[in-house]
Amino acid sequence: MMSNRSDVCNQGRVPVIGVNATTVEDIKQAVKFAARHNLKVKVKNTGHDFLGRGLGPGTFLIWTHHFRYKTFAPDFKYSTGQQAGVPSITLGPGVQWYEAYLFAHENDVTIGGGIGVDGSVGAAGGWPLGGGHNILSPVLGGLGADNILEATIVTPTGSVVTVNKYKNTDLFWALRGGGGPSFGIAVSLTYAVHPKTSLFASFFEAYTDSQESFVALLDTFNAALPNLSDAGWSGYYPFINGQYFALMYLLPNGTPEKGNATLGPWIQTASAIPGVTIATDATTTYPDYYSWLVANILEPTDVIGFNYTAGASFGGGTATASWLIPEEVMMNPEQTHQLSLAMSVIPAGIGQHVGGGDMAKHAADFNAVHPAWRTTLSDISIFGQWKDGASEDEIAATRKSLTDFLAPIRALGGGQYLNEPDFGVPDFPAANWGSNYDRLKSIKAQVDPDNMFIVLQGVGSENWDAEQLCPL
DSSP states (O other), X not given: XXXXXXXXXXXXXXXXXXEEOOSHHHHHHHHHHHHHTTOOEEEEOSSOXXXXXXXXXXXXXXXXXXXXXXXXXXXXXXXXXOBXXXXXXEEOTTXXXXXXXXXHXXXXXXXXXXXXXXXXXXXXXXXXXXOOOOTTTTTTTSSTGGGEEEEEEEOTTSOEEEEESSSSXXXXXXHHHHOTTTTOXXXXXXXXXXXXOOEEEEEEEEEXXXXXXXXXXXXXXXXXXXXXXXXXXXXXXEEETTTEEEEEEXXXXXXXXXXXXXXXXXXXXXXXXXXXXXXXEXXXXXXXXXXXXXXXXISOSSOOXXXXXXXXXXXXXXXXXXXXXXXXXXXXXXXXXXXXXXXXXXSEEEEEEOOSTHHHHSOTTSSSSOGGGGGEEEEEEEEEEEOTTOOHHHHHHHHHHHHHHHHHHHTTSOOOOTTSOOTTOSXXXXXXXXXXXXXXXXHHHHHOTTOOXXXXXXXXXXXXXXXXXXXX
């Protein structure tokens, strides 16, 4: 309940009843119970979901937050007996990313796919099933979905199924990017893990005195992205109100010499743009990813430049929207300028340079994520907020503004990041999955013929009403 609301309070979108599942048997019986009584199931583990896909009026909730196990295998063997030839970490859906990374750090490895700026996100549920990217995705095997070796789920029939590249291969393909819980309820996910690496980090902040200088700054950066990606850089770049631009950039196994030689020329170019004032230009080195994570995200008391954790804290509601930017856009000066103009009028956004490198090594149909991921350099995420007590019209207007801000960026090609969805994105199946959608729908029809697991903007949900309760 919002503390400053004066109208009558009701249950809203919060499920009316649910099961606090602590065993796989609990989930099996809950699914079978829901099927017998024709209940619409919602699933929640931990963290957040910007569309509220774990909620729904009159629904039956299965809560998996207490599946909190973590195991490390120095040489993973599939359940079918084959050796994977890599170390792994297996996680339950209640494990949050900050816990998973501490566990990986203690075992002297780094989990593939990585973690975003919110350490509370569930590490073995919606995040990887929706793709899951991170600041080091280009050097840690690509997306979270790309790094999944094996998964165990409870299907809509209440069966426990293990999937990998040798067993239940169609379902394994669909789970990795098809979104959760469209194909089943995850009870464990196994990730490939990677050796630790040192990180050379660059921090940059700039203010501009006009839209013209801001667009000029963005033009130079967007045009530089392909070369920075080829040099091994990746990172985040927030932009605010057409006046502020920042970088948090990482170069794995980098040195000051290589860092200055590859990113330094762009910083010099940016400094020379009329109307641009540099507020921060600093570099440092971290011994490993976990050290960077603690210093900048989990315990950001000595943050250099932009404080991502403080920026994520807000006492009201938040909407988000995203779009993937193909590398070819940055190679085309006219399209680069169109992108810069569109970014310059967005009140708050973060460019997430998480593409290229390992991301681009996978084929377009390697798994179910949008094929645009394989040619993408950056994911542009934008945000809107409203205060507690805001009316439905105010919330709807905020969401619509994000859809409108992204319209000229969508026109450049690409796709949507499933975990940072636009509430009003046109043609969400094409936006979320592109040419992979037809195969996803076919697998969905086989696995969930009774449509038990229908979620907002999920596979097959275009045939249901706004709350996914009744077929159209």
